[in-house]
Amino acid sequence: MKSLLKVGFTQKVIILLETKNLTKSFGGLVAVSDVDFHVGEGEIVGLVGPNGAGKSTLLNLISGVYKPDSGSITFDGNDITKMPPFKVCKLGITKTFQLIHSFPEMTALENVMVGALFGDKDNGNMKSAETKAIELLEFIGFPKDKTHLPVKNLNLMELKYIQLARALSTNPKLILLDEVTTGLNPKESLQAIELIKKMRDNGTSVLMVEHIMRIIMGVSDRIVVLDYGKKIADGTPEEIANNETVIESYLGEKYIF
Ligand SMILES: Nc1ncnc2c1ncn2[C@@H]1O[C@H](COP(=O)(O)OP(=O)(O)OP(=O)(O)O)[C@@H](O)[C@H]1O
Ligand SMILES: [Mg+2]
Incomplete structure (x- = not known):
């Protein structure tokens, strides 16, 4: 069953991907800690946070590369929590890697x-x-x-x-992008962003990890912020830019559009 989420008073989003209490540890280190978040159909969601915050681990949990210790992942009405990557891919999630393979x-x-x-x-x-x-x-x-x-x-x-x-x-119905613009010059990065928007307009929702604020603020419909494995904020680019916790733990200073 797909679910609808009310956003504000007027807008409704059909949820494509949803995680609940998602947790993954490596040894004693909790890389992803109790994370609830979602991606709606037709959304571009940015995933940001400091180095080691758990962004890549979260993408690896969604794509089936890692199995969570606890919590659940639902995609397009299916429980994919324990599915191997090839099955997750067949259902419609695909992922690029931080390093090019x-x-x-x-x-x-x-x-x-x-x-x-x-x-x-x-x-x-x-x-x-x-x-x-x-x-x-x-x-x-x-x-x-x-x-x-x-x-x-x-x-x-x-x-x-x-x-x-x-x-x-x-x-794919959902593409997971891990730092696709890393190493590109500003002109190439803009081309990559245009391409990401084009992919979305063509029917693929996007969850993307990105360090460059100018890019993530410009392209995302919504931004999720991780810090030490925990979700510390979830909102529009403007809300994230003005969020005191995010400024303190990640942005360093207020982002100016
Ligand atoms: N396979 C693994 N084995 C052990 N520890 C791991 C493994 N993968 C990630 N970690 C640890 O989990 C934490 C989160 O790592 P992750 O790669 O998810 O962070 P990230 O937010 O993607 O960081 P970056 O911005 O540097 O890419 C880090 O402390 C990392 O060292
Ligand atoms: Mg990473």
Whole structure:
């Protein structure tokens, strides 16, 4: 069952992803502590917080890479708390990693085809995977003349494009992005943001971890702040920018739009 959440007096959001009391420890360290939060359909939610706050761990719990010690995760009406990553992916969640993983000797097209083959309902039809990969590379604006180059010859921005296209190739309802703009110059970061908005407009909700405030404040509908594994704030960019706890533990000073 999907649930509706009332936001303010007028707006209603259909909840796509919801965690309740989610907790994960590594040894004695509680990396994610009792976290309740949600992502609505069609939302871009930013996840921020200091280094080691638990952001990547939270994404890894959602995508099934880690199993929580306690708490629950519901996605699109399904309990995915204990599901392995490939099942979570089949249900419609895909994730990019903080470090780029690709197949260096394979071409850009082949790298995207790998994801398309996995997401293919006909179970691995090469021709339809190729057609889909070409469509996706076009959708994200990947340079056409580099489609058949081995990815080891691509620059960082192009590698990120490949990573995003590969993530989209499984037809996700929700994409989890872990620091996609890291290492990009300001112009490239803006391009990446436009692409993220385009993905959302195309029907994929987004949960993104990002350190650069200008980016996260500009692109997010809502921002969730973690500190020492705990959620300390959840609100619109403006609410987060004015939240005293967030200013004290993360922003350092008031963010000016
Ligand atoms: N596999 C692991 N084994 C042991 N400790 C871990 C593991 N993964 C994360 N941690 C610890 O859990 C805490 C949260 O780490 P996490 O990577 O989730 O933080 P983060 O918010 O993503 O940080 P950053 O901004 O630096 O990427 C840190 O103290 C980290 O050292
Ligand atoms: Mg991280």
